[in-house]
Amino acid sequence: MISNEQASNDNITIKILIDKVIDWYRYFYSHKILIIIVVVIGALIGLGYSIINKPIYTATLTFVVEDEKSSGGIGSVLGLASSFGLDLGGGGGNVFSGANLNELFMSRSMVEKTFLSPVKVEGKIISLAEMFIQNAKWREAWNKKPKLAKIQFSPNANRSLFTRTQDSILGVMYKIITKNSLSVSQKDKKISIINIDMSSNNELFAKYFCEALADEVSEFYIMTKSKKARMNMAILERQTDSIRGELNHAITGVAAANDNVFNLNPSINIRRVPSARKQVDVQANTAILTELVKQTELAKVTIRRETPLIQIIDSPILPLEVEKLGKLKGLVSGGFLAGLLLAIILMFKKLFL
CATH class of the missing domain: 3.30.1890 (Bacterial polysaccharide co-polymerase-like)
Structure with missing residues (x-):
């Protein structure tokens, strides 16, 4: 008995569903001219957009x-x-x-x-x-x-x-x-x-x-990335140039001092002091320059490594x-979107107005 009632209810539900589908079909069919016009206009708009729109x-x-x-x-x-x-x-x-x-x-x-x-x-x-x-x-x-x-x-x-x-x-x-x-x-x-x-x-x-x-x-x-290494390199190069200039000046000083004591009496040693001082400057600047050149080369390697x-x-x-939106795609997309929009409007009108 329960199964018969359930079957009867199912038949009624299916019948109601079919009636609603037919009702919606008749409703949309009654607006077929409007739907065709809107779809055509939408398709033309889509086609125009595909032509005007730049790739x-x-x-x-x-x-x-x-x-x-x-x-x-x-x-x-x-x-x-x-x-x-x-x-x-x-x-x-x-x-x-x-x-x-x-x-x-x-x-x-x-x-x-x-x-x-x-x-x-x-x-x-x-x-x-x-x-x-x-x-x-x-x-x-x-x-x-x-x-x-x-x-x-x-x-x-x-x-x-x-x-x-x-x-x-x-x-x-x-x-x-x-x-x-x-x-x-x-x-x-x-x-x-x-x-x-x-x-x-x-x-x-x-x-x-x-x-x-x-x-x-x-x-x-x-x-x-290599900014610090380049700054260090620039400082070393300036120091190297400065020490090289001092070394050249000291070497010139040694030569000038030796000229001043040429054929000097060996018992007069005080006149040899300037030459000895200049010689010490040459030795010190040579040692400093050697170290700076070594550090400069190491700095170059560091720059290459950190770059x-x-x-x-x-x-x-x-x-x-x-x-680019193709002409066919624009035509189909425009018509579909226009038809979909009109269908939503018609559904809203039937249900709420």
């Missing part, structure tokens, strides 16, 4: 950082621990690790220096900032405003001499690039391979900017990877 080019540059100083010792221990899933820290001081990497590449200083890098476009040397402005067609609006008409961004310009307006323009370009176009990633913390992706509707700009940014960050990183090797693995090659 987006993506330049990708991959490089690896090899730092001899960081190898061995505690670095090996940390590497071994990380292979077992243990994080013992110790990597916070490396600007090319973790979040520090993104911050360095995305920093306003690095991006603005990249904008001022020179590039050759149509036979002319201009900055990437000027190339960005031309691509965005800002000049057309600026020419109508006297305050902006004369603004130029020359290649390798002195950033400290920029006006407030120039700073503001660079700030706007920086925000556009970092929010919409630039992406930096490191796939694995244990692998020092870094990917830079730069997207733009201008193929050459994407390529040039990606390469220039890598150059700027690489130069900054190398100079930062990281940045090797580019893959650089952007024309033609770049392009992302």
